[in-house]
Amino acid sequence: NRTGVVEAILADCKEPEDVVEIARVMVEKSKRALVTRASASHVEALMKVFGSEKLEWNSRARTVIIHDGTPAPRTGGVVGVISAGTADIPAAEEARVIASEMGCETIAVYDVGVAGIHRLIPELQKLKLRNPGAIVVAAGREGTLPTIVSGLVDVPVVGLPVSTGYGAGGGGKAALLSMLQSCSTLAVVNIDAGFVAGAYAARIANMIAAAGAEKKTEEAEQED
Amino acid sequence: NRTGVVEAILADCKEPEDVVEIARVMVEKSKRALVTRASASHVEALMKVFGSEKLEWNSRARTVIIHDGTPAPRTGGVVGVISAGTADIPAAEEARVIASEMGCETIAVYDVGVAGIHRLIPELQKLKLRNPGAIVVAAGREGTLPTIVSGLVDVPVVGLPVSTGYGAGGGGKAALLSMLQSCSTLAVVNIDAGFVAGAYAARIANMIAAAGAEKKTEEAEQED
Amino acid sequence: NRTGVVEAILADCKEPEDVVEIARVMVEKSKRALVTRASASHVEALMKVFGSEKLEWNSRARTVIIHDGTPAPRTGGVVGVISAGTADIPAAEEARVIASEMGCETIAVYDVGVAGIHRLIPELQKLKLRNPGAIVVAAGREGTLPTIVSGLVDVPVVGLPVSTGYGAGGGGKAALLSMLQSCSTLAVVNIDAGFVAGAYAARIANMIAAAGAEKKTEEAEQED
Amino acid sequence: NRTGVVEAILADCKEPEDVVEIARVMVEKSKRALVTRASASHVEALMKVFGSEKLEWNSRARTVIIHDGTPAPRTGGVVGVISAGTADIPAAEEARVIASEMGCETIAVYDVGVAGIHRLIPELQKLKLRNPGAIVVAAGREGTLPTIVSGLVDVPVVGLPVSTGYGAGGGGKAALLSMLQSCSTLAVVNIDAGFVAGAYAARIANMIAAAGAEKKTEEAEQED
Amino acid sequence: NRTGVVEAILADCKEPEDVVEIARVMVEKSKRALVTRASASHVEALMKVFGSEKLEWNSRARTVIIHDGTPAPRTGGVVGVISAGTADIPAAEEARVIASEMGCETIAVYDVGVAGIHRLIPELQKLKLRNPGAIVVAAGREGTLPTIVSGLVDVPVVGLPVSTGYGAGGGGKAALLSMLQSCSTLAVVNIDAGFVAGAYAARIANMIAAAGAEKKTEEAEQED
Amino acid sequence: NRTGVVEAILADCKEPEDVVEIARVMVEKSKRALVTRASASHVEALMKVFGSEKLEWNSRARTVIIHDGTPAPRTGGVVGVISAGTADIPAAEEARVIASEMGCETIAVYDVGVAGIHRLIPELQKLKLRNPGAIVVAAGREGTLPTIVSGLVDVPVVGLPVSTGYGAGGGGKAALLSMLQSCSTLAVVNIDAGFVAGAYAARIANMIAAAGAEKKTEEAEQED
Amino acid sequence: NRTGVVEAILADCKEPEDVVEIARVMVEKSKRALVTRASASHVEALMKVFGSEKLEWNSRARTVIIHDGTPAPRTGGVVGVISAGTADIPAAEEARVIASEMGCETIAVYDVGVAGIHRLIPELQKLKLRNPGAIVVAAGREGTLPTIVSGLVDVPVVGLPVSTGYGAGGGGKAALLSMLQSCSTLAVVNIDAGFVAGAYAARIANMIAAAGAEKKTEEAEQED
Amino acid sequence: NRTGVVEAILADCKEPEDVVEIARVMVEKSKRALVTRASASHVEALMKVFGSEKLEWNSRARTVIIHDGTPAPRTGGVVGVISAGTADIPAAEEARVIASEMGCETIAVYDVGVAGIHRLIPELQKLKLRNPGAIVVAAGREGTLPTIVSGLVDVPVVGLPVSTGYGAGGGGKAALLSMLQSCSTLAVVNIDAGFVAGAYAARIANMIAAAGAEKKTEEAEQED
Numbered sequence A, B, C, D, E, F, G, H: 001n002r003t004g005v006v007e008a009i010l011a012d013c014k015e016p017e018d019v020v021e022i023a024r025v026m027v028e029k030s031k032r033a034l035v036t037r038a039s040a041s042h043v044e045a046l047m048k049v050f051g052s053e054k055l056e057w058n059s060r061a062r063t064v065i066i067h068d069g070t071p072a073p074r075t076g077g078v079v080g081v082i083s084a085g086t087a088d089i090p091a092a093e094e095a096r097v098i099a100s101e102m103g104c105e106t107i108a109v110y111d112v113g114v115a116g117i118h119r120l121i122p123e124l125q126k127l128k129l130r131n132p133g134a135i136v137v138a139a140g141r142e143g144t145l146p147t148i149v150s151g152l153v154d155v156p157v158v159g160l161p162v163s164t165g166y167g168a169g170g171g172g173k174a175a176l177l178s179m180l181q182s183c184s185t186l187a188v189v190n191i192d193a194g195f196v197a198g199a200y201a202a203r204i205a206n207m208i209a210a211a212g213a214e215k216k217t218e219e220a221e222q223e224d
Ligand SMILES: Nc1ncnc2c1ncn2[C@@H]1O[C@H](COP(=O)(O)O)[C@@H](O)[C@H]1O
Pocket: A006, A007, A008, A009, A010, A011, A036, A037, A193, A194, A195, A196, C183, D085, D086, D087
């Protein structure tokens, strides 16, 4: 299931012992398990059972990966993840971890924003050289960044609105609406849905990688 | 009343003959009358009574100015009006006409947008050379432009959301919310409120112009 | 600009003569012009000037393509377009025309829905055999179909909510919200945004097609 | 009052001692009492007074039934309760407990969902064999399941939206709206209103059971 | 398909000739066709082709039934339809026609409301004597009536909010929300969804009728 | 200031010591002070300083009255306060305390509701005999009661929506909207605004009482 | 039924001939009929049947009164009606006509507003001298006026929000919300609900008038 | 960067140690640092590191300024800050601190409101004598005050809605909407956005101050 979406354990409303149990079954079956939206107590319970060596905890993404030492398979897909400000990093990181777990190489660009827009152009140039198959752009408050990025690249951009901002349009609402109203070519996921954004971008990137690989094989076969 | 807001006849829900009557009284009293949101039938009725010579009709702004030949007084205030797309021009023009009627020199920059963002920088440079006291930025759909402009200038920017865009956040809602959530320093008026945006910008520009003039006079007096 | 988004003339708030004029310039420059959201009077005006031979009018998509006889370039990209009911066809067709104009082969499956869900599976099987790079799924009312399709394929699915349905959640609102809440991996565009859905899907499909072609060329070069 | 709705004590905003007191009166009068939305402290207080033998606590449904040993009367009504995911179980269980307390046999099918849609069909077949008079279908996030179930059965389906999901349409809003927009024949209750869903389904099931019983009696009488 | 929901042609967004065509096919196949939300021009077109004898037009319900003379099959189901005011009658009548077409006897009580609440009680008494299997209650503005009716009967009540009322909560919104918040046991359909309300009530009534008939048959068989 | 609205100290966002200080000043000036929305810590602080004898705490209304022993002046105004359920009592009590403090005799009827509608009529009869000048009716969830009461009396009814109910229309929203949509003659205050409801009803009742008194005086004078 | 609310024929969704028919019955029974929300065609139809002499048409209020020459009974109640701008007059007039038809003397003050706030104080002084029992204050856009009036008088004020204003908060929404949030003691009716506002104010005014009259009678009786 | 907006550290979602670290860097670079939305634990951490002498904590504004003893530069700009009630002071103070830190003299008028409207006029007279370049007006609940102030002065008014008020329109919503609907010339910022309001007002005031200074310099130069 090379391009398929990774199955994850959404820890949010589950008791630590339930998460541990589901993870144990999953690791047995698939050698890896991914837990998302993990709180401190989930992490602690997982740590106790699996030990810190077989466990990769990303505190900003709130994800835990459990594995048996075998590295995740690589697809050759490449996913860029851009975010505007510090508050957008958790959602961006969740997207990045999922894309990585789905086999993609990920490239994070976390220090650009509408304020630092002059820094965006050179960073995008560097990103383009790596040939990403898709780019996730996380943005809160007024959610401008995905529109701008999509106007500057040919790569499919996934807009990821982040629940920042107070008052009218706060909590990610203005960000979501402006991405839906964007003049650039843009598709969006729900507010804070880093999981969906990462999985969607990986789906695209993996198909592109696979297309290249298939052609290679095809021609190799034709050459014979 | 040099910096005061111009009084206007909002034609929207008034019968043509009522607008004509109010305008007649106003011209008598103040030598000028400004009609906003004028439909074809309002314009026709005004034309019949005042004649085309004493009447300036701006079809995009939907405004009519009636006067007795005397030009509007000049304050020395300078107001910039920027808009992103064709659909934003009516609101932008309404703002521009009001600012002009309040004595300001107005500078319109109507052909920039997020799509044509590379054209924005040089246009802003030219605008800065004219020392505007305030800049109205009209934008519909996702309403990005005011945020970007305010991040590039020191001048107070008045965000004017425009009722374009369909679907979620359409009709100016996303534009209004993203201006309220803007990371730049921005104040906003209601959707399509060109009148308020123009009057507010003129208020600022006229105060700046007056400040300069007063100092001049003060010093002239001190010199004596 | 092989994978770039096609430029289109949004006829919606433009006078017929303006649309004709812009189209004339565009055809001169690029040999083709695409007009979207064209009303009867726009079509009539375009017909009069360009003649029916150089004009492809899609009355359901409300699009007009004007060309000089040269066929649109082909990219090798493949885009599937699925819709649930009759009322969803205009949005679906708009997406299809845009994807086609961006060089993609398009495959329309318009007769499946939640009611006729038993017909969906065999149709999807047939679609998969054509190796689409992306699938647009248009759905109104409760907007279920994209969720179901995305659960059955590995291809990136673009959810296109359609403004059908009356009462609470009508006008595409329930459709948009359920796509954003979807348990499947899904990205969405705004309500009735057939243009964006088509362009986004074509962007993905064209990248996949290009990836295959590049590999081919690469290897050809390495072989030398 | 065979088909009547059971009276219940909504513990939510009541002090433990008040709930105990009301329950005591109710048990005296009717031999049974049903407490809903009971917190840990309510349960503890009830336990202390009534003892664990006369008390049935359903921690997922958050209900407590107090009785004097006499089993609840049986009506012959049959109610199915289906839910899509783990998060939907509390609402589903509340519905099931109420239907049971109103005299119905209840059949829970809790492990199907849009993801596991292939498992839905055989489960529905089994459910049909038990001749349910009504089926409650609980679903959160995008709320698809009731639409699909109602398209596959002749039995009245009660849609029960559940307050899951974050971001736009979260907290059960998208689920409620898509049930209201459903193309299938569906009636709905409010978000998390497991009590109403269960009572409504039991009302239907009890009328069907009674209709059968009456006919039986009628004919028995006519035979005499 | 005795208790199944009748298939209907939703005329709303269809051209008269399309409706005629679909109706022709349907009559051929099933001897009857039901058209809903029919405008004057739909009715006229249907009249021309089928003639007035084989056509039952209900102008308030906006429905047309076409048949070949054979009366609709009768199930024995009984459905009550109550409405509060004149403005609620179209939605109520749509529900009544659908229930009738699904084989039910229908009993309309259209002249009661919160104002005339003293008239409600005797009308409900009369209705109960007819043993309805379900009652549709249509109500606009503040939507009180379904709550009151459901508090007075044991029969399942389907709340049908109607799009009357201006200002805040107008267009059926307050009615829908108060039915969802109702203290009585109530299930609801969307605003103006007379079709769904009627079909849902008929589903219930037909199951009750069938239950009685089955028992009859069963016993008849046992007696042999 | 006989009919004027009483001044109150809104304790909600104030520190206990600030409330004590403001109360001290107010008692000195006017011999009485009214504190609303008082928490346990506010009450404790007030108790410590003023002693329990000069302090009337209403825990359900969350009000504290401090006085120097002198009873509040009486106006002769009479205000009825009706509520539907237990959850509505705090808002109803706040209204009652304020009306009482404004000099009115108050009559509370707290045990009627749509469920117990048969008990409403005799209670209203008793209330009418006391000649209330205005009636506050508090109701949450679907907010029916004020509509029904106002349909049965000639006295001005003040609808007081209460923030009960979960899901769509919860938190008092459905109650507010249905009161605004009411078919009866009804004026409303905001959700949980017991203070405003009580003060408004007292204003009316005091004017009626004063009208009677004035006539009396007038005639007494004319007789002389 | 001296203080009771007048029964009116809401012409809005009724055919002219139906309105004529209902009016005929009503005039026969009660010697007077009141038609509200009457369009030109309603007025024409009524004029034709009843003749212009027995008909009082108020084109701004959109009301028609039909009578047999007998003047409406007078109660002695006095109602003030204040409005802020020209656009608020239709709603204000509707309120005024209803109050008058319910027996009250009405006093209209239509030329004050927040702009002309200096004119408000003297107008209020004059109004107070007439001893109004209640004051309706109609206001659109930001809806400030009722708050200010209620802060300056002891008389109960009925806030009547008017559907003016475009953009966010337009159509009367901001006006309604600010009246509900008002710091003054204020009760409100729905947007444009002139009928309810007038009837509510008349109810109050009539009770006050009656209170005076009763006292008079009482004392007269005691004197005997 | 005399008129530029001050850079501030938004402490809201940052750990105390992170705020300390960022502040240290900022003080080193620019000799001053401004922290906004600082909680007790932020203040404590800053105090420990910088000492109380170099730290100005404004508990109501929730701001901390850290400096090396050098006073903030003065621009000559003057900003007025008006608020209606006690609850509006935190937002107003935040605005005032920011304007001050941007070099402006600030004048706070915190004890006026719609209730105390008679006190507003003399306070505004005093404020005008100080020649403010802009006035921030903070108001919660129904948000009337900015409208009234802007109707009485020529100076640009920045409306600052405050998140007070419960029920419909609460949390600053009614305040925001009525400022957007205001009949006076007004620009607004988001709910509780004291930072933006203060920075925007300072921008205006500083431009006015600079205009005066420039003229002075110009003339001084011309005189030479
Ligand atoms: N952070 C997340 N956000 C959204 N969906 C998630 C997330 N993590 C896991 N999922 C999906 O939610 C489902 C897991 O739900 P559950 O069975 O409750 O653990 C799977 O379909 C996952 O792919």
